[in-house]
Amino acid sequence: MSGYVSIATGRTRGTEDIDVLVPLMSRDRFRQMFQDLQRAGFWCHQGDTPDKVFEYLQEGVSVRFAILDQMFPNAELIPVTEKRKTQRYELQHPQLMRIDDWTFKAAPIEFEILYTEKVLCGEKDLKDARHLRDFFKDILDAERFDEYSRII
Amino acid sequence: MIDYVSLYAKRLAEDASLFRQQKMLIDSQIKASRQIFANRFGTGAEFKRNARRYLREMGLI
Numbered sequence: 250m251s252g253y254v255s256i257a258t259g260r261t262r263g264t265e266d267i268d269v270l271v272p273l274m275s276r277d278r279f280r281q282m283f284q285d286l287q288r289a290g291f292w293c294h295q296g297d298t299p300d301k302v303f304e305y306l307q308e309g310v311s312v313r314f315a316i317l318d319q320m321f322p323n324a325e326l327i328p329v330t331e332k333r334k335t336q337r338y339e340l341q342h343p344q345l346m347r348i349d350d351w352t353f354k355a356a357p358i359e360f361e362i363l364y365t366e367k368v369l370c371g372e373k374d375l376k377d378a379r380h381l382r383d384f385f386k387d388i389l390d391a392e393r394f395d396e397y398s399r400i401i
Numbered sequence: 402m403i404d405y406v407s408l409y410a411k412r413l414a415e416d417a418s419l420f421r422q423q424k425m426l427i428d429s430q431i432k433a434s435r436q437i438f439a440n441r442f443g444t445g446a447e448f449k450r451n452a453r454r455y456l457r458e459m460g461l462i
Contacts, residue, residue: 256423256427258410258413259409259410259413259419259420259423260406260410261409261422261423261426263426263427263430292449294452294453294456294461294462295462297449317445317448318435318438318439318444318445318448319431319434319435319438320434320438320442320452321431321434321438322431322434376406379404379406379407379410380406380407380409380410381410382410383406383407383410383411383414384410384411384413384414385414386414387414
């Protein structure tokens, strides 16, 4: 959720989407989630039927949901398969973040920073990492940077 | 040269009221995007039909 964390903490740039890591799930579980999202007023770029959209996830392909009658921003659901080792680590070691009454899970800040600097590496990404380093400078943990460097 | 990213991050950490500007920026982006795509694709079922056609043409689905 790299971009989302920096924007949620004040980084002044736009974004088209939010990356959401999702574990592999059963067809029934996905159908339930799909229908819940439809009821909540979202539409899926890939289709209107959960069974058809589930096939994308089974092949490891992301699917996107947006608010009805809107394209952006949208939530990109990224299925975390065995091959995606870094995302699997993120999913299994979340950090809880809270903004007012909104709570969500993201990778630890140190992990976000390193992933952005070492893997994403674009100009925008490096600025995001710099923002996170400065904003969270009082709580960043050097030991965590060492630990995550080995993983990433 | 001033690093505006660092400067703004440090100011935000000190003064949470600056988030108001951030929210205004994001809200204006969402509003503009909504209008652009409503003009282009319509609403409801028509929106989805036109949006998916566009996404297919762009190779995004």
